[in-house]
Amino acid sequence: MSELGEFELIARYFKRPERALGAGVALGVGDDCALLQPGAGMQLAVSSDMLVSGRHFFADVDPRTLGHKALAVNLSDLAACGARPLGFTLALALPTANADWLAAFSEGLFALADAHHCILVGGDTTRGPLNICITVFGEVPPGHALLRSGARAGDDVYVSGTLGDAALALKAMLGEIELPPEVLMQARKRLEQPAPRVALGLALRGIATAAADVSDGLVGDLGHILEQSGVGATVHTEIATSLIASHAYFMGASGPNDLQKMAPQLLQCALAGGDDYELVFTAPATNREAVLSAAQRSATVVTRIGRIDSEPGLRLIDAQGKPLAQQLASFDHFGT
Amino acid sequence: MSELGEFELIARYFKRPERALGAGVALGVGDDCALLQPGAGMQLAVSSDMLVSGRHFFADVDPRTLGHKALAVNLSDLAACGARPLGFTLALALPTANADWLAAFSEGLFALADAHHCILVGGDTTRGPLNICITVFGEVPPGHALLRSGARAGDDVYVSGTLGDAALALKAMLGEIELPPEVLMQARKRLEQPAPRVALGLALRGIATAAADVSDGLVGDLGHILEQSGVGATVHTEIATSLIASHAYFMGASGPNDLQKMAPQLLQCALAGGDDYELVFTAPATNREAVLSAAQRSATVVTRIGRIDSEPGLRLIDAQGKPLAQQLASFDHFGT
Numbered sequence: 001m002s003e004l005g006e007f008e009l010i011a012r013y014f015k016r017p018e019r020a021l022g023a024g025v026a027l028g029v030g031d032d033c034a035l036l037q038p039g040a041g042m043q044l045a046v047s048s049d050m051l052v053s054g055r056h057f058f059a060d061v062d063p064r065t066l067g068h069k070a071l072a073v074n075l076s077d078l079a080a081c082g083a084r085p086l087g088f089t090l091a092l093a094l095p096t097a098n099a100d101w102l103a104a105f106s107e108g109l110f111a112l113a114d115a116h117h118c119i120l121v122g123g124d125t126t127r128g129p130l131n132i133c134i135t136v137f138g139e140v141p142p143g144h145a146l147l148r149s150g151a152r153a154g155d156d157v158y159v160s161g162t163l164g165d166a167a168l169a170l171k172a173m174l175g176e177i178e179l180p181p182e183v184l185m186q187a188r189k190r191l192e193q194p195a196p197r198v199a200l201g202l203a204l205r206g207i208a209t210a211a212a213d214v215s216d217g218l219v220g221d222l223g224h225i226l227e228q229s230g231v232g233a234t235v236h237t238e239i240a241t242s243l244i245a246s247h248a249y250f251m252g253a254s255g256p257n258d259l260q261k262m263a264p265q266l267l268q269c270a271l272a273g274g275d276d277y278e279l280v281f282t283a284p285a286t287n288r289e290a291v292l293s294a295a296q297r298s299a300t301v302v303t304r305i306g307r308i309d310s311e312p313g314l315r316l317i318d319a320q321g322k323p324l325a326q327q328l329a330s331f332d333h334f335g336t
Numbered sequence: 337m338s339e340l341g342e343f344e345l346i347a348r349y350f351k352r353p354e355r356a357l358g359a360g361v362a363l364g365v366g367d368d369c370a371l372l373q374p375g376a377g378m379q380l381a382v383s384s385d386m387l388v389s390g391r392h393f394f395a396d397v398d399p400r401t402l403g404h405k406a407l408a409v410n411l412s413d414l415a416a417c418g419a420r421p422l423g424f425t426l427a428l429a430l431p432t433a434n435a436d437w438l439a440a441f442s443e444g445l446f447a448l449a450d451a452h453h454c455i456l457v458g459g460d461t462t463r464g465p466l467n468i469c470i471t472v473f474g475e476v477p478p479g480h481a482l483l484r485s486g487a488r489a490g491d492d493v494y495v496s497g498t499l500g501d502a503a504l505a506l507k508a509m510l511g512e513i514e515l516p517p518e519v520l521m522q523a524r525k526r527l528e529q530p531a532p533r534v535a536l537g538l539a540l541r542g543i544a545t546a547a548a549d550v551s552d553g554l555v556g557d558l559g560h561i562l563e564q565s566g567v568g569a570t571v572h573t574e575i576a577t578s579l580i581a582s583h584a585y586f587m588g589a590s591g592p593n594d595l596q597k598m599a600p601q602l603l604q605c606a607l608a609g610g611d612d613y614e615l616v617f618t619a620p621a622t623n624r625e626a627v628l629s630a631a632q633r634s635a636t637v638v639t640r641i642g643r644i645d646s647e648p649g650l651r652l653i654d655a656q657g658k659p660l661a662q663q664l665a666s667f668d669h670f671g672t
Contacts, residue, residue: 026379030564031484032416032548033381035476043362044380045369046457048471050427052464080368091386091469121382124469128388133427133460133469135384140371148367212368228366 009097009125013106014090016120024086024139025119034121036086042139044086047077053130057192058173063101065192066132067108072194073215074136075116076277079201080213082146083138085118091135093128116198146204146211146281151229153310155209155282158291158302160200163218163243164266166191167273177265194277200302203294204281211281217272222280223314229282235306238319240270243303271316282308345433345461349442350426352456360422360475361455370457372422378475381419385409389466393528394509399437401528402468403444408530409551410472411452412613415537416549418482419474421454429464452534482540482547482617487565489646491545491618494627494638496536499554499579500602502527503609513601530613535634540617543626547617553608558616559650565618571642574655577606579639607652618644 015029027035038044051070053059071088078085090109094102113120118136169187172179179187197213204211210229212221218240226233244266283291288304295302309315316324351365363371374380387406389395407424414421426445430438449456454472505523508515515523533549540547546565548557554576562569580602619627624640631638645651652660 026478027481027483032413033383033419033474033481035417035481036380036382037478038374038380040377044372044374044473046372046423046425046471046473047369048425048427048459048469050429050460050462050464050467050469052429052462052467055462055464077368081371083369087382089382089384089471091384091471093386093388093467123384124386126386126388126391128386128391128467129465131386131388131429131464131467131469133384133386133467135382135425135427135471137380137382138369142362142373145363145369145371147363 009102013102014120014123016110025121028119028121034087034089036121036137038086038139041142043142043145045078045081045083045138045140045145046135047074048133048135049073049077050131050133059130061192063105064108067105068112068193070132070134071109071112071118071136072196072277074134075112075118075196075198076194076213076215078136078138079197080146080211080279081138081140082144082201082205082211083140084202085116085136085138085198087119087121088113088134088136090120090123091133092123092125093131094125095127095130116196140205144205146201146208148210148212148225148228151210151225151231151282151308152284153231153308155284155308156288156291156304157222157233157235157280157282157306157308158304159214159218159240159243159280160197160278160300160302161276162190163214163240163276163278164269164271164273165244166194166275167217167269168244168265170275171265171269191275194275196277197279197298197300199298200279200294200300203298204283204291207287207290207294208281208283211279214276214278214280216274218280219271219314225280225282226312226314229308230312232309232312232314233306234309234315234317237267237271237316237324239303239305241266244270345438349438350456350459352446361457364455364457370423370425372457372473374422374475377478379478379481381414381417381474381476381481382471383410383413384469384471385413386467386469395466397528399441400444403441404448404529406468406470407445407448407454407472408532408613410470411448411454411532411534412530412549412551414472414474415533416482416547416615417474417476418480418537418541418547419476420538421452421472421474421534423455423457424449424470424472426456426459427469428459428461429467430461431463431466452532476541480541482537482544484546484548484561484564487546487561487567487618487644488620489567489644491620491644492624492627492640493558493569493571493616493618493642493644494640495550495554495576495579495616496533496614496636496638497612498526499550499576499612499614500605500607500609501580502530502611503553503605504580504601506611507601507605513598527611530611532613533615533634533636536615536630536636536638539630539634540619540627543623543630544617544619547615550612550614550616552610554616555607555650561616561618562648562650565644566648568645568648568650569642570645570651570653573603573607573652573660575639575641577602580606
């Protein structure tokens with residue numbers, strides 16, 4: 001619990017042993033600026049996310065998972081653009097400089113950074129209410145970035161991995177629902193240690209027409225693609241709902257009564273749950289083989305959940321093909 | 337005082353009218369990432385600073401000056417590297433989304449951004465204790481960045497503009513000293529609306545051997561240059577002190593008694609006062625003409641305050657050439 005000065009803190013927890021900085025980083029931590037050297041002609045993809053205690057995480061969250069998540073949500077933005085991670089800056093406001101907390105936080109942070117060859121190049125530390133702001137940099141060849149604006153009528157709509165588990169965990173942790181311990185543990189890992197889909201994003205370059213990461217919920221984030229592409233979509237909600245990892249639990253062990261009871265919650269988590277950090281993307285039907293191949297290359301499950309229409313708006317349909325018009329309105333406020 | 341949602345807030349205050357993004361920015365606000373396109377072969381200089389209410393600014397500060405300062409401290413880092421500003425991301429945590437506050441904040445921010453052709457390319461907004469994190473990007477030809485590590489024995493040491501006025505204003509605003517209203521007004525402008533020395537930094541490429549911006553105080557920031565260059569320096573404190581704009585006031589109107597009384601305060605502000613955002617830099621004696629020419633081209637006053645020695649350590653000497661050994665130790669804690 002000893003208090004550390006800013007420079008000592010940086011040296012102890014955020015200055016890494018001398019090592020090759022990597023091709024894209026010419027100068028790292030320690031000067032007024034870091035110097036990035038993108039590959040010849042490459043564009044630099046940039047994204048910034050701020051995580052605030054009590055809003056994006058519980059104040060007593062394990063600092064190791066917090067370090068992971070703070071970088072993961074930023075890498076997820078690079079993934080959604082199909083950019084290869086190069087480096088990041090970390091700005092950190094701390095109420096106190098607690099050595100144990102910092103050791104665990106930096107351990108979680110660097111474990112994920114190293115896995116993605118993403119170098120800490122600089123940043124800032126200050127005293128203040130706990131706040132973590134990471135800005136991440138990646139590179140992508142001009143014209144190859146996956147944008148939100150490229151979806152075309154007739155394209156398939158896909159999501160990666162599973163949807164809604166993070167929101168399910170949050171509901172359980174807030175006491176709004178009850179989950180069996182083993183389901184909660186699984187779901188909570190999705191909330192606290194999301195896996196950014198960087199490899200999938202890279203594999204989808206030249207195959208997907210549009211992509212976004214699912215940070216605010218499927219309806220909201222697919223909505224951004226639709227709006228910026230000037231199109232609409234039809235999504236099969238029973239497929240989306242089946243992507244909740246714990247859906248199987250309610251289908252099976254707990255019996256149909258529990259499933260009946262939980263169905264609205266599961267639907268809501270799948271469609272409007274935030275914090276999934278999966279990718280929602282579109283690709284022409286002629287690219288179905290290529291999408292499957294990209295999924296295999298990146299060892300990531302992808303599921304086709306609908307199609308892009310020329311008619312604007314998002315149409316959610318159930319297993320019988322009927323619209324969920326009533327429910328749709330109620331999803332609006334989850335997106336913000 | 338009406339409350340705004342995140343997307344409405346971004347659209348209203350941070351989305352600018354459609355305009356040329358500038359050569360270095362291929363895609364701005366609105367996708368998962370922004371896309372920067374540095375000039376062919378250029379390096380990207382990156383810096384990130386976080387400003388926290390109650391620590392870096394008073395909670396009731398004019399939001400217009402806060403918007404200015406939040407970007408200015410970042411542009412100052414680009415200046416210290418000799419990098420040309422391209423763009424920045426803004427992450428903002430706000431306790432409430434107050435329309436008047438946001439209008440003034442964004443006005444101050446964009447006025448400075450426009451003056452430096454620096455484009456807002458993305459960011460994040462969230463609810464939380466007031467916190468402003470800006471990450472700024474500039475470009476510099478490989479090998480031309482001004483680093484902290486380039487000072488050599490025999491080089492001259494210079495600072496730009498005036499030193500210590502910001503610290504003097506802060507002392508007065510905290511009630512530690514009294515300043516006449518017209519002196520306070522002048523000094524307070526330096527504290528709240530610092531002018532980043534971007535033009536000077538660019539003009540010093542190829543002329544200065546090392547540079548840093550004076551954010552933590554001259555002793556601390558020159559200290560970084562000395563440490564990273566493996567050299568020492570001798571600085572004439574009476575020259576540094578004379579750079580306090582209000583020094584003339586104490587020399588003149590208020591009479592020698594006031595000056596006598598204030599001398600230790602002025603010395604401390606000049607040597608250890610933070611928030612000046614001037615540049616401290618070094619250049620070989622053979623470049624004196626070139627430094628003056630760079631100062632003229634960038635319309636910035638520069639003053640030679642000392643020289644680099646091969647012997648490590650910073651030696652502060654008074655008008656009689658005597659060392660200020662006693663006082664030096666007491667400056668240590670100002671730097672942190």
